[in-house]
Amino acid sequence: MPSNAFLGVFAKSPIKPIEEHIKIVHQASESLIPFFEHVFKGEWTEADALRVNIRNLEREADALKREVRLQLPRGLFMPVERTDLLELITHQDKIANKAKDIAGRVVGREMVIPESIQNEFVAYLSRCVDATKQASKAINELDELLETGFRGREVVLVEKMLSELDAIEQDTDDMQIRIRQELRQVEADLNPVDVMFLYKIIEWVGELADIAERVGARLEVMLAR
Amino acid sequence: MDIIASHGSMLVLIAAAVGFFMAYGIGANDVANAMGTSVGSKALTIKQAIIIAMIFEFAGAYLAGGEVTSTIRKGIIDAAPFADIPELMVLGMISALFAAGTWLLLASVLGWPVSTTHSIIGAIIGFALVAVGSEAIQWGKVAGIVGSWVVTPAISGFIAYLIFMSAQKLIFDTDKPLTNAKRFVPFYMGLAGFVMSLVTIKKGLKHIGINLGTFEGYALAIGIAVLIGLIGKVFIARMKMDPNADKQMQFNNVEKVFAVLMVLTACCMAFAHGSNDVANAIGPLAAVVNIVENNGEMAKKAELAWWILPLGGLGIVVGLAVLGKKVIKTIGEGITHLTPSRGFAAELAAASTVVIASGTGLPISTTQTLVGAVLGVGMARGIAALNMGVIRNIVVSWVITLPVGAALAIVIFYILRSVFGV
Numbered sequence: 001m002p003s004n005a006f007l008g009v010f011a012k013s014p015i016k017p018i019e020e021h022i023k024i025v026h027q028a029s030e031s032l033i034p035f036f037e038h039v040f041k042g043e044w045t046e047a048d049a050l051r052v053n054i055r056n057l058e059r060e061a062d063a064l065k066r067e068v069r070l071q072l073p074r075g076l077f078m079p080v081e082r083t084d085l086l087e088l089i090t091h092q093d094k095i096a097n098k099a100k101d102i103a104g105r106v107v108g109r110e111m112v113i114p115e116s117i118q119n120e121f122v123a124y125l126s127r128c129v130d131a132t133k134q135a136s137k138a139i140n141e142l143d144e145l146l147e148t149g150f151r152g153r154e155v156v157l158v159e160k161m162l163s164e165l166d167a168i169e170q171d172t173d174d175m176q177i178r179i180r181q182e183l184r185q186v187e188a189d190l191n192p193v194d195v196m197f198l199y200k201i202i203e204w205v206g207e208l209a210d211i212a213e214r215v216g217a218r219l220e221v222m223l224a225r
Numbered sequence: 226m227d228i229i230a231s232h233g234s235m236l237v238l239i240a241a242a243v244g245f246f247m248a249y250g251i252g253a254n255d256v257a258n259a260m261g262t263s264v265g266s267k268a269l270t271i272k273q274a275i276i277i278a279m280i281f282e283f284a285g286a287y288l289a290g291g292e293v294t295s296t297i298r299k300g301i302i303d304a305a306p307f308a309d310i311p312e313l314m315v316l317g318m319i320s321a322l323f324a325a326g327t328w329l330l331l332a333s334v335l336g337w338p339v340s341t342t343h344s345i346i347g348a349i350i351g352f353a354l355v356a357v358g359s360e361a362i363q364w365g366k367v368a369g370i371v372g373s374w375v376v377t378p379a380i381s382g383f384i385a386y387l388i389f390m391s392a393q394k395l396i397f398d399t400d401k402p403l404t405n406a407k408r409f410v411p412f413y414m415g416l417a418g419f420v421m422s423l424v425t426i427k428k429g430l431k432h433i434g435i436n437l438g439t440f441e442g443y444a445l446a447i448g449i450a451v452l453i454g455l456i457g458k459v460f461i462a463r464m465k466m467d468p469n470a471d472k473q474m475q476f477n478n479v480e481k482v483f484a485v486l487m488v489l490t491a492c493c494m495a496f497a498h499g500s501n502d503v504a505n506a507i508g509p510l511a512a513v514v515n516i517v518e519n520n521g522e523m524a525k526k527a528e529l530a531w532w533i534l535p536l537g538g539l540g541i542v543v544g545l546a547v548l549g550k551k552v553i554k555t556i557g558e559g560i561t562h563l564t565p566s567r568g569f570a571a572e573l574a575a576a577s578t579v580v581i582a583s584g585t586g587l588p589i590s591t592t593q594t595l596v597g598a599v600l601g602v603g604m605a606r607g608i609a610a611l612n613m614g615v616i617r618n619i620v621v622s623w624v625i626t627l628p629v630g631a632a633l634a635i636v637i638f639y640i641l642r643s644v645f646g647v
Contacts, residue, residue, distance in 0.1 A: 006258040006592055009599055009616055010265065010563060013609035075613040079606035147476050147564065149389070149606040152398035 012071050014078070014085055015142050021064045022092050022215070026136040028057040028099040029129050029208050035103055036125060040118050044110060051103040058096040065093045079150055080222045088218040092139070094211045095132055102204050109197055114190065117182045124175040124205065131172060131209035134165040135216055145223075155223055165216045172209040176202060228312045228645055233517045240319050241536060244510035247326040248540025251341050251502050253548030254333050256282065256541070258592055259498040260491060262599075266568035268487035277488070278495045279542045285499025286538035288425045289580065301349050301366050306357040311521040316641045317352035317634075318509035324348040324633035325505070328626070337618075339626045340590035345505040346370060347630025352638040354631065370588065374623050377578065377589045378597025385574030385601030388413075392566060393605070396479065403475040406482040407461050413486055413573070415454030417493045420577045422449040453489070460485055483565035490572040497579035498591050499541065505588075507537035567607050571598040592619065 031054050038047040068089050072082055105111070113121055138161040141154065148154040179202055187195045229236070260274045269277070307314040325344040332339040346367075353361045392413075396405045423446040426437055437445065464485070466478045514530050516522075575591070575598040582589045596619055603611045 006261060006595060006619065009596060009611055009619070010608070011610040011612035011615075015609050071610075073614075075617075077600075077603055077611040077613050077616075078609065079603075144476055146607070146609055147566070148397045149393055151393065151606075153400075154398070 011076050014068050014071055015146060017064055017068045017071070018085065018089055018092075019140050019142055021061055021068065021089060022136045022139040024057055024061045024064065025092050025096040025099075026129075026132045028054050028061065028096040029132040031057070032099055032102060032205075032208075033122070033126055033129060035106075036113070036122065039106055039111070040113060042112070044107065047103075048107050051107045054096075054103045055100050058100040061093055061096040065089050079146060081225060084218060084222045084225075088139075088215065088222070091211060091215045091218055092135075095135075095208060095215070098204055098207055098211060102201060105197065105204075106201060109194070111194060111197060111201065113198070114183070114186050116186055117179060120175075120179050120182055121202075124172065124179050124202075127168065127172050127175055128205050128209040128212075131165060131168045131212040134161065134168055135212040138162055138165065138216055138219055150223060158219070158223065162216045162220055165213055169209045169213040172206055176206045228647055229315065229517055229521045232645070233520075236315055236319070237514055237517050240315075240322065240510050240513035243319055243322040243326060244506050244533075245536060245540040247322050247329070247341075247345070248503065248506035248537045249544035249547075250326050250329040250333070251506060252282070252541035252544025252546075254329060254544075255341055255498065255502055255591055256495070256545045258595055259494045262563065262568040262572050262595075263487055263491040263494075266484075266487060266563045266565045268484040268565045268568065269491055273488075274491065275545060277491050278545055281492045281495035282499035282503075282541050282545065283538040285496035285501075286503035286541060287499075287534050289496070289500035301346055301363060301370075302353040302361050303363055306361045310356070311516045312645075312647050313356045313642075315513050315516050316645065316647070317356050317638055318349075318513045320352050320637035320641050321345060321348035321630075321634050322506070322509050323637050324351070325630055327637075328630055328633055332622075337622050339622050340592050341502055341505045342588050342590045343370070343623060343626040344630040345509065346588060347627035348634035349509065350627070351631025351634035355635050355638060373587060373589050374593065374620070377582065377587075377593045378600065381574050381578035381594040381597035382601030382604065384577055385570050385598035386605050388574055389567070389570035389602050389605045389607050392570060397476070397566070401475075402479045403466070403482070406479045410461060410482050410486050411454040411458040413569070414457035414489050415450040417486075417489050417573055417576070418453030419446050419450035420580055421493055421496055422446040457485065457489070480565050483569055487565045487569050487572070490569050490576060493576035493580075494572050497576040499538065501579045501582070501589065502591055503534070503537040503541060506540060507533050510536075563608070567602050570605075570607065571595065571602045574598040574601060590623065593623065 031050055035047055035050040035054070038044075038050065069086065072085060074082075076082060078085070138158055141158045141161070144154050145158060180199070183195070183198060183202070190198075256278050260269075260278050263269045264271055264274050304314070322345070325341070325348045328344045328348075329339065329341055350362055350367065392409075395409045396402050399405050423442070426442045426446055461482055464481060466481070511529050511533050514533065518530070572595075575594040578594045578598070579589065579591055582594075596616060599608065599611065600616070602608050
């Protein structure tokens with residue numbers, strides 16, 4: 001490309017793909033809600049279709065993650081640290097992986113969630129999905145942050161979003177404790193191996209929110225520099 | 226001496242042809258750099274960019290392009306040793322133009338970002354070295370050019386940083402960015418108009434025979450600035466805003482306002498580029514014409530022949546029209562998140578630096594100022610990603626252009642000497 005060398009100064013922006021990535025990741029975690037609705041009803045074909053959907057989203061996210069990593073060769077001059085960006089996308093990607101694992105495990109074992117905890121479980125799950133949604137919202141402020149040079153009012157706005165994310169995550173912790181207690185009430189009537197895996201699933205769902213919080217923390221580190 | 230008498234008009238013709246060739250190369254090539262940020266930020270379409278570039282490159286060349294010419298002609302090499310051998314000066318200037326034009330073309334094909342200014346300076350140094358030896362070269366001036374590799378990007382980077390930060394403080398980091406954008410952008414327009422018109426008035430108008438006093442000059446520049454600001458205000462007031470677009474920060478609408486400003490800075494940039502870079506093509510040409518017209522006498526105070534500036538301007542415009550489109554077209558994809566507000570800060574800073582420098586007669590490179598300005602915006606954490614590898618290559622090209630231009634000029638100079646038998 002003759003004489004385009006000057007324009008080569010502008011490297012491809014990593015910010016749009018990162019926003020795109022968290023959007024896909026959030027979609028994957030969001031799909032768990034309809035997925036579990038089918039699980040509750042024992043509709044395993046529909047549930048499996050959703051699992052495949054989640055897996056595809058996870059693959060898409062993986063591809064984007066790889067693209068961002070390739071786009072960030074050494075010697076890029078960016079408003080944020082290269083390592084921070086790489087860690088951010090690594091953490092983001094874990095949300096999709098976790099969602100895929102949950103769906104895969106549940107379908108694979110055709111796990112039955114006891115009716116008595118179903119309501120509580122949906123509330124818990126959707127709160128965790130709220131956390132990934134909040135993380136996605138905060139990450140989507142990246143281009144506005146760039147616009148303001150990572151300073152001032154916009155930073156305050158993002159920090160507010162992140163403290164809300166922390167609050168959601170704490171909620172999910174409390175809900176997790178409660179749902180465990182309820183499961184304990186009925187566990188004697190269930191197959192012990194199923195119960196073991198059920199505890200695992202509850203834990204994993206909670207991890208969605210944990211990872212979302214960690215994504216927020218990475219963003220916070222970027223703002224702090 | 227007799228070759229000037231016998232081949233005078235032919236030498237002028239050859240010089241005009243290679244001067245045009247050089248200007249053509251500049252137009253086809255450099256303009257993409259100058260207009261790139263506007264197109265990259267989508268403030269202008271390619272077609273609009275080319276039209277703006279044509280008008281303002283020509284205006285800049287014609288109205289403010291005189292000063293650098295004399296620096297290149299007289300400043301870099303000492304004319305005194307050539308007093309007895311003016312034919313060598315003539316052949317040398319022709320070979321310098323030819324060498325620089327060739328280097329420009331070659332580098333373009335290979336995709337290297339060379340500086341047109343430095344290639345012509347290197348070429349002039351080259352032929353002077355072999356024609357009369359190193360005492361003809363004003364090494365202090367050359368050192369100044371080498372110094373400009375650091376100083377120019379630093380100045381334009383600093384200006385870009387200030388402009389970007391002021392836009393942050395006044396517009397983006399406020400409660401109502403859109404309202405503030407509407408309020409302050411006309412002032413930026415006025416500022417751009419002020420810089421352009423001041424330099425035109427102070428440096429350029431005397432080429433077309435208008436002389437204004439200091440006070441009148443400033444008054445007129447301020448008047449033009451106010452006028453441009455007012456026109457901008459009307460334009461912005463008539464813009465259609467989308468109230469539903471991101472309600473909270475309204476940055477999309479703010480960027481729309483900046484896009485209006487970007488049109489003006491693009492004009493500025495083209496003007497600045499024309500005023501600075503046309504000199505590269507016409508400086509040596511003017512020297513040739515002077516010597517031939519004075520029958521070998523090197524006049525102390527040489528008048529610029531009336532047709533030289535328009536020829537250079539025309540060369541740039543033709544080059545741009547024929548090849549510039551291709552070059553500008555390759556822009557767009559792959560560019561960093563370049564929004565009008567960021568492009569504007571870089572471009573206005575670069576334009577101001579070039580215009581100021583061409584006013585003071587320092588032969589600087591447009592690419593340098595742009596790189597400096599972009600880095601300045603980057604420092605303000607305003608650009609998503611800059612490729613330092615490319616920046617390093619650009620800096621390397623600044624350094625190697627001087628010796629390469631010199632070597633090419635020496636080769637061509639010897640060929641011309643044997644052709645004309647001197």
